[in-house]
Amino acid sequence: MVKYVSPVGAVVTAALLFFSIDLSARDYNPIVTSVPSLSIAPDAHATGLGDVGAATEPNVNSQYWNPSKYAQMENSAGFALSFTPWLSQLVSDINLTNLTGYMKIGDLQSLSASLRYFSLGEVILRQSLGDQGYAIQPYEMALDVAYSRMLSQYYSMSVALRYIYSDLMSSDDPAGNAFAADISGFYRRPVYFGREQGFWAFGFDVSNIGTKISYDANNTSYFIPTNLRLGFSVKYPFNSYNAITVSGDVNKLLVPTPQDSTDFATDISSMVGIFKSFTDAPGGLSEELSEINWGIGLEYAYDGQFFVRMGYHFEDKNKGNRKYFTFGAGFKMSMFSIDASYLLSQAQTSPLDQTLRFTLGFDIEGIRNLLGR
Numbered sequence: 001m002v003k004y005v006s007p008v009g010a011v012v013t014a015a016l017l018f019f020s021i022d023l024s025a026r027d028y029n030p031i032v033t034s035v036p037s038l039s040i041a042p043d044a045h046a047t048g049l050g051d052v053g054a055a056t057e058p059n060v061n062s063q064y065w066n067p068s069k070y071a072q073m074e075n076s077a078g079f080a081l082s083f084t085p086w087l088s089q090l091v092s093d094i095n096l097t098n099l100t101g102y103m104k105i106g107d108l109q110s111l112s113a114s115l116r117y118f119s120l121g122e123v124i125l126r127q128s129l130g131d132q133g134y135a136i137q138p139y140e141m142a143l144d145v146a147y148s149r150m151l152s153q154y155y156s157m158s159v160a161l162r163y164i165y166s167d168l169m170s171s172d173d174p175a176g177n178a179f180a181a182d183i184s185g186f187y188r189r190p191v192y193f194g195r196e197q198g199f200w201a202f203g204f205d206v207s208n209i210g211t212k213i214s215y216d217a218n219n220t221s222y223f224i225p226t227n228l229r230l231g232f233s234v235k236y237p238f239n240s241y242n243a244i245t246v247s248g249d250v251n252k253l254l255v256p257t258p259q260d261s262t263d264f265a266t267d268i269s270s271m272v273g274i275f276k277s278f279t280d281a282p283g284g285l286s287e288e289l290s291e292i293n294w295g296i297g298l299e300y301a302y303d304g305q306f307f308v309r310m311g312y313h314f315e316d317k318n319k320g321n322r323k324y325f326t327f328g329a330g331f332k333m334s335m336f337s338i339d340a341s342y343l344l345s346q347a348q349t350s351p352l353d354q355t356l357r358f359t360l361g362f363d364i365e366g367i368r369n370l371l372g373r
Contacts, residue, residue: 034222037118042098048328048341049297050311054231055203068158070110080361093121180210196237335366
């Protein structure tokens with residue numbers, strides 16, 4: 001007989017794998033949500049910048065960070081495939097695969113979509129130590145589509161709709177389903193530094209506004225990771241070949257803070273939880289502020305083709321303790337681009353240490369030109 005795994009245990013165990021637990025921190029109180037894979041940054045471009053992407057230059061991977069940037073893309077269409085071996089220091093079969101793409105509609109509008117698949121690897125459930133057990137392969141996935149439009153010369157907005165599916169394969173319980181929406185905006189204005197044109201930009205993205213998810217026929221429901229992201233970016237060109245871009249993001253989960261170690265599911269709705277998330281921390285204002293994590297990144301570009309990136313991401317030790325440096329590089333041609341990033345954790349016990357990400361992007365217009373069509 002297969003050992004039963006409760007939905008609560010599965011949710012908490014999966015979520016805690018994302019944190020660098022500081023056992024000496026007496027006030028350790030992270031916000032734990034279901035479907036934690038929705039909080040994993042999928043592409044190597046933004047992760048090379050310290051997980052920053054709300055206001056960076058528009059690119060094919062904007063769907064996760066701020067889809068309103070697609071309306072300001074110069075090229076007509078493109079797609080990208082990203083792959084991340086996850087928690088590779090602990091296991092070898094957990095990974096995230098993400099496929100994303102966009103298509104411009106005229107000069108003012110854009111449609112985009114993405115599909116992410118997060119495999120939790122093979123898990124053996126046993127009734128006892130001598131039992132051979134039963135192998136399961138839990139996974140989470142999400143499919144979303146977005147529409148973005150220019151509302152003025154420099155400002156665009158977007159709305160995205162998402163379907164979420166989480167199958168933890170725990171005994172007789174069904175898989176979890178949820179629906180969510182994103183709202184985002186992006187303002188980018190060109191600015192001249194001498195004779196060279198750069199830009200400054202601001203962006204916001206409120207993601208995963210939607211239903212809660214249940215693994216026991218709606219008897220108990222859990223919050224998905226609703227998140228508020230705010231960002232800025234400034235590009236400074238030294239000359240026609242060399243430029244640097246400085247970008248930064250701040251994030252806050254719009255999910256109620258646990259009031260005790262077992263408070264992972266409550267009876268309040270997700271919309272009430274969003275507003276409650278700003279004032280409910282047991283430690284008051286200081287704890288509310290500690291729930292804000294931030295990242296900052298620097299990118300050097302040569303001739304718009306070669307890129308070197310570095311960044312830093314900070315999360316309070318009592319809210320997850322994810323503190324890490326990131327490094328990345330990229331190469332871009334007319335028809336394709338390739339990016340890679342590497343994470344170096346500041347916390348020695350972090351399961352995220354030495355995480356690698358890879359992204360391969362394709363530009364449809366460049367492919368057509370190469371084929372002569």
